[in-house]
Amino acid sequence: MHNKTIAELARGLKAREFSSEELTLAFLKRIEQLDGQLNSFITVTPEIALAQAIEADALLADDMGGPLTGVPIAHKDIFCTNGVRTSCASRMLDTFIAPYNATVVERWRAAGLVMLGKTNMDEFAMGSSNETSFYGPVKNPWDINAVPGGSSGGSAAAVAARLAPGATGTDTGGSIRQPAALCGITGIKPTYGRVSRYGMIAFASSLDQAGPMARTAEDCALLLSAMAGFDERDSTSVDQHVPDYTATLNNPIKGLRIGLPKEYFGEGLDPAVGKVIEEAINQYRKLGAEIVEISLPNTHLAVPTYYVVAPAECSSNLSRMDGVRFGHRCDKPKNLEDLYKRSRGEGFGTEVKRRIMIGTYALSAGYYDAYYLKAQQLRRLISDDFTNAFQQVDVIMGPASPTVAFNLGEKSDDPVAMYLADIYTIAVNLAGLPGMSVPAGFVGHRPVGLQIIGNYFDEARLLNVAHQYQLATDWHTQAPEAFK
């Protein structure tokens, strides 16, 4: 059962080939047996999962289920789940039991999805390798010595290893697309504002966006339909109709204009990855697409811009973790300052502290104009690049990551090298555009992801373009040997 896609599982549940309870038990058993190798879950919630599965079965028995009722999933541990620890992979929130559900959690629950547990991630979503987690690194199912990418590394590894057929992720600078690429699964970061951020612990509020991670574009379409939409509790969510993303999956893509930004194929790209991407583009050519070379001239500014904007926002967002109302509090504080210093000093890991310090500096009096304000101006230039490009093309394609998964520990001592792992994904967040990663092949036995970037609110087209590719290829069906 675990090799079936969500669409197949939903059909099986509807046809009563198996019950949600059986399905849920099967996945819980796999997690128990296999996750020791991966560490993809922080918290497994068998009681909740079984209770929700039994509820789903009751609905299915009455033919009252929706298109996803009874399908088990996992949530990245950045989403607040009522009554369940929501740690954000930080010691700071190790004891934090959320008293409410995130909108995304609520919506998936309303769609009948069954929560298996909470997945591992980089601490507060800050990282590209899932090595900054307080609960230890996640391993890549394709190669236990490799990182799964980050920050949604737990979700990516769990889906790739068939421990869950789908999961939530969040993407601030590539945190859905890069781990999806490195683990050989499909993930979509929607347009900023498409999915509510309420209850999703903020890293960088103007960049954060939730999205689904699964094995196929069709599954992502199903999951996104149940996730997207306006939420009055999030002022930055956009009040715009949510289409049925599965309805347009089979639209023909003949004549589709694909832009290839020359900046995404230059220095820094592993030639072997480049070759895989070229083959994927060839496949699209065969499907009738027209390939156009384009330029995104400000691409080189994306990483420096991001590493001002994101730390600035995070330095403020993480101030609420002060040891006063919830989360880690140091032992026997001497006074208020000691309480703050030690609680935060002990509660946050190195990378989080690094970013808080960078952000605090960038916002300081006398530096604000040179850093934060300048970064906002560059952000506009980067968005303009895309706006111009989308006058010529329908979608933009390139690699999701310059390399395949690197080895655990390989970049942990070199933050800048780590930051460059997101070089192709970050600009999309700065512009607020939707982007996807789709399995496109391998270098050795490590997967390569093809990134597809769309115009604002063009998720339906992205999913359609990805689905057509998946009908013609089988990269997305391949499973890591140890987790078949």
Added chain:
Amino acid sequence: MEWETVIGLEVHAQLSTKSKIFSGAATAYGAEPNTQACAVDLGLPGVLPVLNKEAVRMAAKFGLAVGATVSKRSVFARKNYFYPDLPKGYQISQFELPVVAGGHLDIELDDGSVKRVGITRAHLEEDAGKSLHEDFHGMTGIDLNRAGTPLLEIVSEPDLRSAKEAVAYLKKLHSLVVYLEICDGNMQEGSFRCDANVSVRPKGQAKFGTRAEIKNVNSFRFVEKAIEYEVERQIALIESGGTVVQETRLYDADKGETRSMRSKEEANDYRYFPDPDLLPLEIDDSFIEAARATLPELPDAKKQRFTEQYGLSAYDAGVLSATREMADFYESVVKQVGGDPKLCANWVMGDFSGFLNKDSKELHEAPVNAAMLAGMLKRILDNTISGKIAKDVFEAMWNGEGDADAVIAKKGLKQITDTGAIEKIIDEVLAANPDSVAAYKGGKDKLFGFFVGQVMKASQGKANPAQLNELLKKKLSQ
């Protein structure tokens, strides 16, 4: 040397919305600690602010009332600092682009002249919670009920030149926000709070002196005292060769002095930046016009109308229009009496206000309502009772003995207007005081008052005073 004082005020007016500025929790004062704080107010991980439209409407009303620009686009910013009663570690406020910019307020000075005080800006922000230092044995309790209560911070230009002017401005502003029904004005509960920026400079110098900011002075009296103290301190300091340092000072009401709280060097770097959780606030013309339509008649306009419509002096009109409640009460009395607005004004400002003060009651708590007062004034006007008797009737009404007619009937206070009856009493009084009559006739005119008093006393105060005067004059000239 002659010194000039320069004062600018920052007032925090708590807006009287039902719910908080960024959450749905209630704003009512006085609830058990932490019972009116939801997940958003607690700053739990993952929560997001959603702007309360009512708070924006109130800010717009204020802007229109002080002749300011209501900005079509304003931006919420985060003011970052750590404090235990500030749950998020930042306060959502407005920094570069406030919702209200550039207005003014006219205040009346002691010499009767009018001074225009500039209002630089007014911006929306959230209040913090409260730290409770008592009752926790060396620890601090945090009450977050107040966290997220909407505030309008109103910043004046440094146009004020004395403590008195500062108080006049504050009182006027206080009256205005209460008139507008955007703030309950309760200073004890902290609904209307003030910080004062005070500096001095040699008279004639254009450049401002270094200022000290005096924090949270929460009554008109304290504002005056704190500023006066601070001005004297600064002058004494400079004259003895010292220099004023830029700092925040706290007023100690018990000692009547200000003392240093933190210097500029110790001040926080607030690291303001636009709040990415809130889109820029965009206000369209129809919203502004809708707010304009809800503006009541403002104090200055009302005062002007009172002088014109009711023929009141500027002073009386000012007193009666000082609060909206008092003005409404007065106008209700006039309307029900159907005339003599001056008599109505005298009674509202006189006995009625006197009894309120004596019993420390708010107007809405008065045992005599507008209808009762009007009913009594009508009895004065139709000569049923004299103005003097009315004072007794009023007191009886205040003490809950019923309306004017009931009191008059019960106590037999109806005025004597029968000429014959009054003449009879006059005759008796004159007969009983032959010496005085002789003295009066001998030229001691002042004794007339004595006879009036005696007759009034003999009539138990019920003789109609005008008739009494007339008849007495006649009798004495016989």
